[in-house]
Amino acid sequence: MIRVKILSLLFMGLLISCNTAKKEKASEAEAEPEMEVAQDMGAPNTLTEAEKADGWKLLFDGKTSTGWRSYGKDTFPEGWVIADGMIHCPGSGRGEAGGKDRGDILYDQKFGNFHLKLEWKISEGGNSGIFYLGQESEDLDYIWKTAPEMQVLDNEKHPDAQMGTNGNRQAGSLYDLIPADPQNAKPVGEWNEVEIMVYKGSVWHKQNGEKVVEYHLWTPEWNELVAGSKFPGLNENWADVASEGYIGLQDHGDDVWFRNIKIKEL
Template sequence: MAEAQKNLIKMKNLFLISLVAVILSSCCDKTQEVNTLTKEEKADGWQLLFDGKTTDGWRNYGKTTFPDGWDITEDGTLHCPGSGRGEAGGKDRGDIIYGDKKFGNFHLKLEWKISEGGNSGIFYLGQESDSLDYIWKTAPEMQILDNEKHPDAAAGIAGNRQAGSLYDLYPAVPQNAKPAGEWNSVEIKVYKGSVWHMQNGETVVEYHLWTPEWNELVAGSKFPGLNPTWADVASEGYIGLQDHGDDVWFRNIKIKEL
């Protein structure tokens, strides 16, 4: 009788252990699908800018239609195929913007992956006009780069053209970008002129627009000779993704207005 009770207790313990394992496994395996929002994110005011299936809301910079050169891959990423022509891009290509709305104070999140030796960028507070051919002439840029193989990584000052940096102005510190072919998680926060770049979980850039320090920094960069009013960045504008002639992929693009 005692032996039977012991066996029964063992069976009950094994059952409980198995049940707990199943519950834990279910919780751990329940990862969020790409290009979706959780209930908590929806309640907190986040909105998707890319659903992984359509290009709704997106268009060519300075145009009304989405370029044929960009595509959506089978695994739900927004992809700019390489043209081998650098910033000149290719026919029916070019930078794209989320053209449905301008954003002022916001928190932007997305993931990017760059090809070997590749270059791209994320623009914010961008403007359009008949006299402008590129969004970078009005917008700050969070750099996307293969730091190992693209020559721009060694250009500029103190690494300010490497991944995560405010291009040609503030370097990303620490420099924690993952190698070409791997996904990087980034965030950009803008609030009343204060700006933060986050890369792979760390704040790598922090600055403030329109201050004397900002004006002095811009004056010593490549921008004044290209567009003398570049320092006067707008208080709200478009989110943009760059076609720099290299393969680059984006996913999980979401934004929350602050």
């Protein structure tokens, strides 16, 4: 009898253990879909439902050059390529000289107060840039003569990384004016996530999740900063940045890729 009772108790314990394990597995299975939803950040060149509800707009659909054109022209340059969900500027080996079918590109709409997001990756020894508040006229041949620039660069190989002052020509910097701090650019071939926010003259650069630059246009401090840079020698009115303008991507003669370009007007 004692032996039977012991076996009976062991059997009951086994049943309870099995049922507990089944309930735990069922709970885990129910939790999995929630984890997948939480990790879904959206495919490249798309907007999540949350972004749509928050007023974001895609500036690049991942397939066509719709909305983009050459600086000073009505058409998209033949030298740039739309492929594999990216805007690609192939290297020319001629630096800024480029070629007749190349040059900087811009999105054909002016923005004033905005929050811009995009991703870039650069080739070995490569150089490029992201312009904002840029202007266009018959008297201007380059967008950089009017527009602040967030630098895109291979900090390890491109000589410009060692020029300027305190690293103000390295990736993420306000080119030739304010160095990115911290300097957290990713290596060649890896995607860098960047953001530019402009609001009533206040400007912020973010690179890979960290704020790296902050400044305010049109102030005495701004005018003094520009006066100590190379820009007055290139355009004496460079400090007079407009309150709204074009967003542009630079052809500096090196391979560079862009994707996930989106904006929210503020």
